Amino acid sequence: MSAVTTDPAGRTGVPAEVLRARAYLLRVAEPPCREVVDFVRTHGPVEAADRIRRGEVSGPLAERVRARRAYDRAEADLEAAHAAGARLLVPEDDGWPAWPFTAFGTRGALERNELAPPVALWVRGARSLSDLCDLAVSVVGSRAATGYGTHAAAELGSVLAGAGVTVNSGAAFGIDAAAHRGALAAGGPTLAVLACGPDRAYPAAHETLLERIAAAGAVVSEYAPGAVPARHRFLVRNRLLAAMGGGCVVVEAGARSGSQRTASDARALGRPVMAVPGPVTSAMSVGCHELVRAGAELVGRPEHVLETIGRLGVDLAAEPARPRRPTDGLDPAVAAVHDALPARAAWPVDRLTEEAGLPAGIVRAALVELEERGLAEYVHGLWQRPGTEPVSARGGA
Amino acid sequence: MSAVTTDPAGRTGVPAEVLRARAYLLRVAEPPCREVVDFVRTHGPVEAADRIRRGEVSGPLAERVRARRAYDRAEADLEAAHAAGARLLVPEDDGWPAWPFTAFGTRGALERNELAPPVALWVRGARSLSDLCDLAVSVVGSRAATGYGTHAAAELGSVLAGAGVTVNSGAAFGIDAAAHRGALAAGGPTLAVLACGPDRAYPAAHETLLERIAAAGAVVSEYAPGAVPARHRFLVRNRLLAAMGGGCVVVEAGARSGSQRTASDARALGRPVMAVPGPVTSAMSVGCHELVRAGAELVGRPEHVLETIGRLGVDLAAEPARPRRPTDGLDPAVAAVHDALPARAAWPVDRLTEEAGLPAGIVRAALVELEERGLAEYVHGLWQRPGTEPVSARGGA
Numbered sequence: 056m057s058a059v060t061t062d063p064a065g066r067t068g069v070p071a072e073v074l075r076a077r078a079y080l081l082r083v084a085e086p087p088c089r090e091v092v093d094f095v096r097t098h099g100p101v102e103a104a105d106r107i108r109r110g111e112v113s114g115p116l117a118e119r120v121r122a123r124r125a126y127d128r129a130e131a132d133l134e135a136a137h138a139a140g141a142r143l144l145v146p147e148d149d150g151w152p153a154w155p156f157t158a159f160g161t162r163g164a165l166e167r168n169e170l171a172p173p174v175a176l177w178v179r180g181a182r183s184l185s186d187l188c189d190l191a192v193s194v195v196g197s198r199a200a201t202g203y204g205t206h207a208a209a210e211l212g213s214v215l216a217g218a219g220v221t222v223n224s225g226a227a228f229g230i231d232a233a234a235h236r237g238a239l240a241a242g243g244p245t246l247a248v249l250a251c252g253p254d255r256a257y258p259a260a261h262e263t264l265l266e267r268i269a270a271a272g273a274v275v276s277e278y279a280p281g282a283v284p285a286r287h288r289f290l291v292r293n294r295l296l297a298a299m300g301g302g303c304v305v306v307e308a309g310a311r312s313g314s315q316r317t318a319s320d321a322r323a324l325g326r327p328v329m330a331v332p333g334p335v336t337s338a339m340s341v342g343c344h345e346l347v348r349a350g351a352e353l354v355g356r357p358e359h360v361l362e363t364i365g366r367l368g369v370d371l372a373a374e375p376a377r378p379r380r381p382t383d384g385l386d387p388a389v390a391a392v393h394d395a396l397p398a399r400a401a402w403p404v405d406r407l408t409e410e411a412g413l414p415a416g417i418v419r420a421a422l423v424e425l426e427e428r429g430l431a432e433y434v435h436g437l438w439q440r441p442g443t444e445p446v447s448a449r450g451g452a
Numbered sequence: 453m454s455a456v457t458t459d460p461a462g463r464t465g466v467p468a469e470v471l472r473a474r475a476y477l478l479r480v481a482e483p484p485c486r487e488v489v490d491f492v493r494t495h496g497p498v499e500a501a502d503r504i505r506r507g508e509v510s511g512p513l514a515e516r517v518r519a520r521r522a523y524d525r526a527e528a529d530l531e532a533a534h535a536a537g538a539r540l541l542v543p544e545d546d547g548w549p550a551w552p553f554t555a556f557g558t559r560g561a562l563e564r565n566e567l568a569p570p571v572a573l574w575v576r577g578a579r580s581l582s583d584l585c586d587l588a589v590s591v592v593g594s595r596a597a598t599g600y601g602t603h604a605a606a607e608l609g610s611v612l613a614g615a616g617v618t619v620n621s622g623a624a625f626g627i628d629a630a631a632h633r634g635a636l637a638a639g640g641p642t643l644a645v646l647a648c649g650p651d652r653a654y655p656a657a658h659e660t661l662l663e664r665i666a667a668a669g670a671v672v673s674e675y676a677p678g679a680v681p682a683r684h685r686f687l688v689r690n691r692l693l694a695a696m697g698g699g700c701v702v703v704e705a706g707a708r709s710g711s712q713r714t715a716s717d718a719r720a721l722g723r724p725v726m727a728v729p730g731p732v733t734s735a736m737s738v739g740c741h742e743l744v745r746a747g748a749e750l751v752g753r754p755e756h757v758l759e760t761i762g763r764l765g766v767d768l769a770a771e772p773a774r775p776r777r778p779t780d781g782l783d784p785a786v787a788a789v790h791d792a793l794p795a796r797a798a799w800p801v802d803r804l805t806e807e808a809g810l811p812a813g814i815v816r817a818a819l820v821e822l823e824e825r826g827l828a829e830y831v832h833g834l835w836q837r838p839g840t841e842p843v844s845a846r847g848g849a
Contacts (some may be wrong), residue, residue, distance in 0.1 A: 061487070082809075084809055084810075085788060085808060085809030085810055086784070115811075117811070118811030118812070118814070119811050119812060120811060121805075121811060122802070122805040122806040122808075122809065122810070122811070122812065123806055123809055126806070132723070158577075169784055172735075175595055200798075202734070203731055206733070207732055207733070240705040259787050285788070285791035285792075286779075286787065286791050287787040287788040287790075288791075289786055290784055290787070291784065292463050331732060331733075332729030332730070332732065332737075332741060332750070333618060333730070333731055334600055334729075335604055335606070335728055335729065335730075335731075335751075335752050335753065336603070336732055340729075340752075341752065344729060344750055344752035345752070347729075347744065347750045348749070348750050348752065348756070351746045352745070353741055353745050353750065355728070355738065355742070355745065356732065357743075359745070379819035382683075387566055387684055387687055389687065390683065390686040391482060391682070394683050394684050394685075396680075396683040405519075408519040409519040409520060409523070410480030410516075411479055411482060411519075411717075412479075412480075412519065412520055413481075413516070414515030414516050414518060414519075415513075415515070415518065415519065415520070416515060417515070
C-alpha cells in the first residue's frame, strides 16, 4: 500500500496509492469541482477516493460523482501518461506549484465553483512546475491574430523569457503560438496549459511546438490522456492559465474573445491584467482596448510587464528614449528669452526685454541660465546666440 | 469716450475705449501675465490701462510692464485686425466664452502663472465663440503624424463635428490639420487657436485651411496682428486650447511632444485627458500610451469621446458589435452538456450524465435550457442536437 512511484523524470517520493487516488478523483467529476476538492481536503486523497468509489458520500458531492464513480481508469491513465512521456503531478509532490493555486482559496474565488483548484495535473516535461511558476506571466490572445499581433506576442515572449520569466499560454494558433515561439527563440522557459489530454497535440499542427515546449518548460493539463478538447474545457482551462501566471497579458482580442474570459479569471484571482494596444482600426484590438478602458494596464513595451509582475525595483522599465533638444526643460520665461535672441545679431538687455515682454530682472536671470547651458553668449556688452558672426548691429569692440 | 464700436460681424455693444484698453493690455506684457489680469480685475480695463500707461504701478506688475508700457499700438492693432477680417473679443462681450476660462481661477491653476486667463482674444470668424465652446473638444497630436494617425484624427474630427461638437486644434501639420479637415468635411464646427497673429497663416501652406476654419467656426489668438509664432508661444497657446475644450484628446504623440504639454495643461484645468492608442511598434504612439499609463482615458472609438465630454446619457457609446453564437452566455455546466451531445446520434440522460461528468439533476436542467434555446431536441426518449438524422443509436420509433 505504501509503494512509491518513479515518475518519468526519475524522481520519487509520492506513494503510488496517492497517485492512483488523485488520478481517479481527477476523472470522477468534470473539473472544476469544489465539492471533490473540499472532500479531499477533509479526508486526504486516498480515503476520499475510497469513500467516493464505495458511494459513501451524500449531498451535492454525491450528485457530482454519481455518473462516474464506478468508472475507475486511474491505472490505465497513469500507464497511458507514462507511455506518452507524461506524469501525474500531485499536491503531495515537492514540485507542485503551490502558490499559483492559493488564490483559489481567496474569498472572491471561493464563491465561484469555476475557480476551484485542480485535484492534480498531468505534466509533460521534466522541469519542476513549481520553479517554472515562480516567476511567470500568462500571455493570451486571439487565434485569428494579425501580423501585428503575432509580432507583438513573439516580441513579448522573447523579452520575458530572456529575462527568466516563464511564458504561459494555451498552445493555440495565433497569439498563443507566437508567445511560445518567442520564448523558445530566446531559449527561455515556456509552459502550455491544454484543454485536452497531455498526450494529444491540439491543434495537430502544433505537435512539434508542444514537444519543444515540454522540453523547455512544461505541457500541463487537468484532463486525462486521450481526453478530447471539448469547448467548455477551454473556458475551464483558462482559470489554470490565469492562476499559473503572476499576471495576464492579452495581446490581441476581438470584441468577443476567450482571452477576455481568461482576463476576468485573472482579475478574480487577484492577478494584474494587462493588455497590448493596437490600431483603433483593427477589430483584433477592440477587446484589448475595452480591457484597458475597464481598468487593465496598457502594455506599451515588454518592460512594462516585467515592471508589473517582476522583481520590483530590479526590472523597472527604463524611461522611453526621448530625443533631447538643448532647450528642453527650460522654464517658459527662459524659453521666451531664448526665442527673443536674434538669429544673426547681438542685442543689449533692454532690447531683449522689450522683445520678450518680460521684466528686466527675469530676462537677466534667463540670460545667465542660457549662457550656462551654452545657449547664449555675452560678447562686448551684447547678447547673441553662440557662434553668431560679428555683424554691424554688434557695434564697436 | 463712450463711443461704441462695430465689429466685422456687425455686432455692437462694447465701448471702443474698452477695446482699445484691452488691445493695449494684451501687448503690454507677454501672455500669460497674472499680474495684468489681477490688475484689470481690480480697476477695470480702462483704468488699468491708463494707470499702466502712466507708470502708476509698482511691484511685480511694474516689472512685467516696464519694457513695453510706453509702446501703445492698440489703435493700429485694431485697424490691422479689421483689415484682416478679425476682431478683438473681450470679456465685456456677450460672445466671450466665459466658462472655458473659469478653470483658470481654480486653486491648482491659480498657483501657476502659466495658467493665467487671456486678457482678450483676437478672433477671425463671425460665429459666437461662446456658442462654439459650449460643447467642444480639443484634438491635438504630432506634426509628424503617420497615415494611421491622420486617419484616426480625421475620423475623430468628422464624427465629433457631425455630432455638433466643436473640434478645437492648433492648425499645425499632421494631427491638427487632419482633425480640422475631418470636422470641415462633416460640415461641423471647428476652431483653431494660433501661436501668432490672427492675420498670419502659420504654417503658410494652411492659408486656405485657416480661411475655411474661420468660415465654419473661428480662428483665435492672444497675439496681435503681425505677431510671429515664436516657439514659447506654442506652449502658451496650448493652455487656451486645453481650456477651450471640455476634454482633450491626444491622437499621436512621440515620447517627447508638445501634445503632452497640452494634456498636462488640460489636467491642471480639470479637463478629462484622453488618448488614442496605436501600434506598440509605432514611435508616434509612445506618447499616447504613456498618457494612458499615467491615467488618461483610452479612446478606441469617437463615441468614447462623446461619452466623456458629451451630453451624458444621450451620447453613451454603443457596445461594440459582438458576433453572437447560439451557445454564447451559457453557464459552463450547460455548455458542458451541450459539448457532450453527440454529433450524429441520440443519447439517454444517463449516457450524457456520464459523458459530461455532472450530476443528473444538473444535466436534466441543462437539457431543458438547451431545448428552450433550440440547441437540443428530445425525441422518443433520447436527446440529440437539433436536426440530427435518425440513426441506429436512436432505437426503434
